[in-house]
C-alpha cells in the first residue's frame with residue numbers, strides 16, 4: 001500500500017515521504033480498514049514536527065482520524081467485513097489501509113456521507129466533552145468560542161446552540177466570520193481588527209461570557225479573563241497561537257472563575273464508556289440536523305502537503321478531508 005511515512009520529526013514538507021509499505025495486521029479486537037476518507041486536524045502538523053504531547057516511535061505513518069471499510073478483522077473483533085467505521089487511529093491514517101483500534105471506533109450510521117464521517121469524531125467529541133462534561137454549559141448561558149471558524153471552533157458553535165446557549169464567536173477574517181454565522185453564532189467578532197473584550201461586554205450588558213472555549217491560547221486567553229462572567233469557566237482546548245499562556249491565581253480568585261482543562265484523548269484511558277455515550281448523543285444531534293461538519297475542501301492523499309499548508313497558513317475553515325482514491 002502507499003502511505004506517508006515520517007523517518008525523522010520535522011516540518012511536514014521535509015519530514016514526510018510517500019512510500020510503498022506493508023499493510024498493517026489487526027490484532028485483538030482491532031480491524032484493518034481500507035481508508036475511504038481522512039479528517040485532518042491541527043495536531044497532525046504538531047505530531048509530524050515532534051511538538052505534540054504524543055511522540056510516536058520513529059519511523060511512523062502519521063494521521064489520526066479516518067473512516068473506511070473493514071477488510072480484515074482481528075480475532076476478537078465484533079465487526080464484519082464491509083462494515084463502515086470511523087476511528088481515531090492515533091497514527092497511521094495517512095495511508096491506503098489503516099488499523100482502526102477499538103475504543104474510539106464507531107459504526108458509521110446509514111445516511112452519513114464518507115466526508116462527514118471522516119470529519120466527525122475529533123471535533124464533536126472534543127467540543128461535547130469540553131462544553132457538556134467539563135464546563136457544564138447550561139441553556140441560556142453565554143458561550144464565547146474563539147477561532148470559531150476552525151475545526152473544533154465550528155463544532156463548538158453548533159454544539160453550543162444545540163445545548164441551548166447564546167453563542168458569541170471570534171474569527172480572523174470576514175469570510176471566517178461568515179462561517180461562524182452559518183454555524184449558528186448569534187454574534188460574531190473579528191478579533192484581528194476589533195477589541196473582543198469590549199465587544200463581549202457590550203453584547204452581554206457588561207456581564208461577560210459564562211463559558212469561554214479557547215483553542216487559540218496566548219493573548220486570546222489572557223484577554224478572555226477580562227470578559228468572563230461571575231462563576232465563569234475558561235476551557236483550555238489548545239494553543240494554535242503558539243504560546244501557552246500563564247495565569248496568576250489571584251486573578252482566578254478575584255473573578256470567581258474556573259480554568260478548566262480538557263484532554264479528550266485521555267478519556268480513552270480513564271473513562272472510555274463516556275466516549276461511547278457521547279457518540280450516541282452526537283449521532284442524535286446529527287440526525288436532528290443540529291450538527292454537521294463544515295468541509296473546507298477535499299484533497300487527494302498524494303497532495304497531503306498542500307492540504308496541510310491550508311491549515312498551517314490559516315487559510316482553511318472547518319475541516320479538510322483527504323481521500324486516497326481521488
Ligand SMILES: NC(=O)c1ccc[n+]([C@@H]2O[C@H](COP(=O)([O-])OP(=O)(O)OC[C@H]3O[C@@H](n4cnc5c(N)ncnc54)[C@H](OP(=O)(O)O)[C@@H]3O)[C@@H](O)[C@H]2O)c1
Pocket residue numbers: 040041042043122126147148149150151152153170171172173176215216236237238239240241242262263264265311312314316317318
Ligand atoms: N484539548 C483537546 O482534547 C483537543 C482536541 C482536539 C484539538 N485540540 C486543539 O485545538 C486546536 C485547534 O485544532 P483544529 O484542528 O480545530 O485547528 P484549525 O482547524 O486549524 O483551527 C484553529 C483556528 O485557530 C485560529 N488561530 C489563531 N491563531 C492562529 C495561528 N497563529 N495559527 C493557526 N491558527 C490560528 C484560526 O482561526 P482564525 O484565523 O480565525 O484566527 C483557526 O481557524 C489545536 O491546538 C488542537 O491541538 C485539542
